[in-house]
Amino acid sequence: MAREVKNEKGFKVIEVSLIECVQWGGLGICDNCNNSAFKGYYVAVLNQVFCEDCYKKWCERAIYYPEDSRIEEHNFERYKKILNID
C-alpha cells in the first residue's frame, strides 16, 4: 500500500510497491539503475522512482532547493491522487 515516507531532508517521497507502480502505468523499474524496484520510492521533486538502494544513496547526496518546491508539490499532489493517499 502506497504511503508517504518521512524524509530527513524535507523531500516529499512516496513509497510504492512494484504492483502499484505498474498499475499507474510505470514499468516498476528503478529510474537510476534500471533494476526491478520491488519497493520503489517516488521522489516528487525529480518525478522519478528509485529502488531502495538508489533511494538511500540519493538521500545521502541530495540537497533540498526551496525553489524546486512548487514543482515538487505539483508532482506530489498528482501522485497522491493517483495512489489514493490522503
Ligand SMILES: [Zn+2]
Ligand atoms: Zn536503483
